[in-house]
Amino acid sequence: xxxxxxxxxxxxxxxxxxxxxxxxxxxxxxxxxxxxxxxxxxxxxxxxxxxxxxxxxxxxxxxxxxxxxxxxxxxxxxxxxxxxxxxxxxxxxxxxxxxxxxxxxxxxxxxxxx
Amino acid sequence: xxxxxxxxxxxxxxxxxxxxxxxxxxxxxxxxxxxxxxxxxxxxxxxxxxxxxxxxxxxxxxxxxxxxxxxxxxxxxxxxxxxxxxxxxxxxxxxxxxxxxxxxxxxxxxxxxxx
Numbered sequence: 001x002x003x004x005x006x007x008x009x010x011x012x013x014x015x016x017x018x019x020x021x022x023x024x025x026x027x028x029x030x031x032x033x034x035x036x037x038x039x040x041x042x043x044x045x046x047x048x049x050x051x052x053x054x055x056x057x058x059x060x061x062x063x064x065x066x067x068x069x070x071x072x073x074x075x076x077x078x079x080x081x082x083x084x085x086x087x088x089x090x091x092x093x094x095x096x097x098x099x100x101x102x103x104x105x106x107x108x109x110x111x112x113x114x
Numbered sequence: 115x116x117x118x119x120x121x122x123x124x125x126x127x128x129x130x131x132x133x134x135x136x137x138x139x140x141x142x143x144x145x146x147x148x149x150x151x152x153x154x155x156x157x158x159x160x161x162x163x164x165x166x167x168x169x170x171x172x173x174x175x176x177x178x179x180x181x182x183x184x185x186x187x188x189x190x191x192x193x194x195x196x197x198x199x200x201x202x203x204x205x206x207x208x209x210x211x212x213x214x215x216x217x218x219x220x221x222x223x224x225x226x227x228x229x
Binding site (some may be wrong): 003030031033035041042043048079088090092102104106107 | 118148149154155156157158173204206215217218220222223
């Protein structure tokens, strides 16, 4: 499969703690994106990191990319109850018939308890 | 600014019935997509349209047809619904050509049950 795979499948933490989710993939990518999905809603784009970048920040979000290990991590600092959602990584590939497609993983369900 | 609007929100069909899922975006985006989301499977691309007048198959196109009616609208048609098509369907759009993997903007989905 060309999908990214998130780990863990589920994560439960207290408000104020940091949450770390990981994504692994198998083939060379053009970029990797993270999305959030609240229950019953569509996905919302959080951050995009290109294959030549190693780290990006956006507010309380920090994304790293290690192309040698084919993995990425999403860190949410000082979590809030409102961060409760499913988080997906999506990988974009740079060659062949997969050009132009984003492949989504199965997601990590994050629960933040007040 | 509504973003991506999908109709209907919910639908129940009997096996063999047909229906069209509607999607419209008001962001002047060039590309539009249809995904399905199944438990434990993540999102899978059904069809996409890189620009008005073009459509291409994704990972799971069988049993579906699409129409890019104009720049704003992209519809998904099930000609003869099957229980395997029970899923949540998401429409999405992006500003630029899919090859640049620009961020996707999603609608809130259509929950389809086929009995």
